[in-house]
Amino acid sequence: MGYVTTKDGVEIFYKDWGPRDAQVIFFHHGWPLSADDWDAQMLFFLAQGYRVVAHDRRGHGRSTQVWDGHDMDHYADDVAAVVNHLGLQKAVHVGHSTGGGEVIHYVARHGEDRVSKAVLISAVPPIMVKTEKNPGGLPKEVFDNFQAQVAANRAQFYYDIAAGPFYGYNRPNAKPSEGVIWNWWRQGMMGSAKAHHDGIVAFSQTDFTEDLKSATIPVLVMHGDDDQIVPYADSGPLSAKLLRNGTLKTYPGFPHGMPTSNAETINADLLAFVRG
Incomplete structure (x- = not known):
């Protein structure tokens, strides 16, 4: 574990586990x-012999607030700073939710020379908010309300998200x-309210189409297809269609937080893609 300082003086925390010469998976x-x-x-990919890297986004976790x-x-650019600092080559970049946007924007902004797959x-x-070009998106008022709740009482807001829609715990028969x-x-409250607000x-408003x-x-x-945070119909299928070399895998009934709630299934499919 360590820190890298970006060009604008932000300390980005990262974890770097596994053999130095192993295939890198960046989360x-x-x-x-x-x-x-x-x-x-x-832990799963480390046990499979991979080198695994993950960072805390600026303002999140242990990175500078x-x-x-x-x-x-x-x-x-912060991702590029970590990649350059560690000298990573041909990494597989895996992003969840906002991290998925970060991944595809990193690839577009910094090139594919050091990336093998994503x-x-x-x-x-492609974009969450409803616009003329994205009529199936969520109204901007939804995200304005998110910001209002972060400002008013983010501790309660974060509990309600995790205990409800994020993992599908608000569904009948959920455990x-x-x-x-x-x-x-805990993770949410470690970060900065300003970073989370912005x-x-x-x-929600970044357009990743290009x-x-x-x-x-x-x-x-x-x-x-039961994602209550990033609705399926306006995200996964649309992204896959825009990609030149994209493959869509749909999970019936899985929630937004499926890397945690359905880790065994997700890990197996990730491993197959990395090896493929």
Whole structure:
């Protein structure tokens, strides 16, 4: 574990586990979490002989709680800083939710020379907010309300997300895990309210259409059709169609947080894609 300092003076925390000469899998977390959200994947791939890397996005987790730069350009540049610092080559980049947007924007902004494949899990691309070009998106008022709740009482808001729609715990016959709920809450509360407030705009209003179109590497799009955070119909299938070399894998009944709630299935499919 360590830190890298970006060009604008932000310290980005990262984990780097495994043999130096092994295939690298770089994990990108969702909003408002941290690298810890990838525990189930990092331990699994480490046991399979891979080198695993994950960072805390600026303002999140253990990275600097800087007041500015909470946008996809800075997020992508921060990833590049970690990649360059560690000298990573031909990594597979895996992003969940906001992290999926970060992955495809990093690939488009910094090129594919150091990237072999990418995976977008329950990811925000092409664009979440409703626009003339994206009539199936969510109204901007939804995200304005998110920001209002972060400002008013984010501790309660974060508990309600984790205990409800994020893992599908609000569905009939669901079996909530208090440990999972409180771990989500813990990660969220470690970060900066300013970063999380601004990050809502970054994940909801960034249009990743051209980023998706420009990618030539193999990209696996994984999405649950019961995703209550990033609705399936306006995300996974649309992203897969825009990608030149994209594959869509749909998971019936799986929630937004499926890397945790359905880790065994997700890990097996990730491993098959990495090896393929």
